[in-house]
Amino acid sequence: MxxxxxxxxxxxxxxxxxxxxxxxxxxAKAAPNNILDENRMGVLVDTTVCIGCRKCEWACKTAHNLSAQSIESYNDRSVFKNMRRPDDKTLTVVNEYAAKGDDQFPVDVKVQCMHCDKPACVSACIVGAFSKEKNGSVIWNGDRCIGCRYCMVACPFQVPAFEYGKAIQPEVRKCDFCFDRTKDGKLPACVEICPMEVLTYGRREELIDLAHQKISLYPDRYVNNVYGEHEVGGTSWLYLAGRDFHELQFPKLGTNPAPGVSEAIQHGIFAYFVxxxxxxxxxxxxxxxxxxxxxxxxxxxxxx
Ligand code: SF4
Ligand code: SF4
Ligand code: SF4
Incomplete structure (x- = not known):
């Protein structure tokens, strides 16, 4: 039987x-729209000058029509008692790490999607709902998404968030690099508002040069590493810090892109529009x- x-x-x-x-x-291959334009943009985050004002969080919410409290309420520093992650209602968060010695200050670190050059979310998505755009943004297309959430599993930075609380048409949410603004030549909302010029928006290649110049000029200020230059094949968001990145909870990742087995299987099958x-x-x-x-x-x- x-x-x-x-x-x-x-x-x-x-x-x-x-x-x-x-x-x-x-x-109908759901291959990544993985255009790596030599002029793709990025953001260099200098964590040594961030004051943790969280205006970037407020601006991000406002630009994306997400519910935000008054900008003054973001002065409340009790929020730093807990480490936070971006979620479906907050696409970027700032975390604070305590000072280590008498002569050191706390370190504030803004976290959001890294807009990888070889994005695991793009590769893992079996229906091509994610794409890497010419200007460097990795964006999500709700019309294609089937809600499988492979992107969430694949992302080495644990960024994509699912609207579990929404019964009808829940979405995958993450920082979209303010694609609606940047495609028209405007600055990302967080970059525009930052009062300390922590965030520098520009061509990724120039940002890498700038980062290394800063490290050479101020070797006592920065560790000799630009996070995102090589990690998982490179990311559009790049970081400078005065402390080892692992102390600031940046994941220790290799230089190979994260996309791997899932890409081979899923895109192989979907090449034939299954x-x-x-x-x-x-x-x-x-x-x-x-x-x-x-x-x-x-x-x-x-x-x-
Ligand atoms: S707005 Fe600028 S200074 Fe304020 S928390 Fe964000 S990155 Fe830091
Ligand atoms: S950080 Fe995660 S969600 Fe963002 S582009 Fe990279 S793999 Fe995709
Ligand atoms: S680039 Fe836009 S979406 Fe991304 S964190 Fe900044 S304001 Fe938010």
Whole structure:
């Protein structure tokens, strides 16, 4: 009986497969729109001058029509008691790390999507809902998203957030590099408001040069490392700091891009426009087969 069921499943799988490959003669590959334009933009964050005023948080919320309290309320520093992560209601947060010695100050670090050059979210998304744009922004397209949340699992910085509290059409939210502003030549809202010029917006290549110039000029002020220059293949947001980045909870990442196995499997399948429902049917079938195989083995073992 089990063998009969297996044969039926394999036949059904073959039919599904045959039907799928016949769905479209035109491969609709969900490959990343991974244009690495030499003029792509970035932001250099100099954490040594940030005062933790959190005006960037307020400006980000306001620019994205997210509920924000009055700008004065952002002076409340009790928020720094806890480490925070960006979420679906706050696309960027500032965390504060206590001073280490008498001659040191606390370090304030703004956190948001890093806009990777080889974004794992783009690679993991099986329907191409994420794209790396010419100006460096990594953005999400709600019309394509099927809510699988692979992007959240894939991101090495744990950035994309899902609107779990929203019953109808929940979205994946993250910093979009103010794409609606920057595509028209405006500054990102957080960069525009920062009173300390912590955030420098410019061509990524020039920002890297600037960062190294600052390190050379002020070797006592900065550690000799520009975070994001090489991590996971490079990111559009780059950081300078006066302390080891790991003390400031920057993840220790290699230079290879994070996209890997998931990209090979998912884009390989989607090259032939296999719709998600069919994929789930196939994966479900494989799981069902495995379960039956284990049951058969168990029965055979008991029999012997
Ligand atoms: S607005 Fe500028 S100084 Fe204020 S917290 Fe943000 S990055 Fe730091
Ligand atoms: S930080 Fe995460 S969400 Fe942002 S571009 Fe990189 S992989 Fe995508
Ligand atoms: S670039 Fe725009 S979306 Fe990203 S943190 Fe700054 S204000 Fe928010």
């Amino acid at each position: 089990a063998n009969q069921s297996r044969r039926n499943f394999l036949k059904t799988s073959a039919l599904i497969g045959a039907g799928l490959t016949g769905v479209s003669s035109k491969p 719709p998600p429902i069919a994929l789930y049917a196939l994966f479900g079938g494989v799981m069902w087969l495995n379960k039956n195989r284990k049951q058969d083995e168990h029965k055979e073992a008991n029999h012997e």
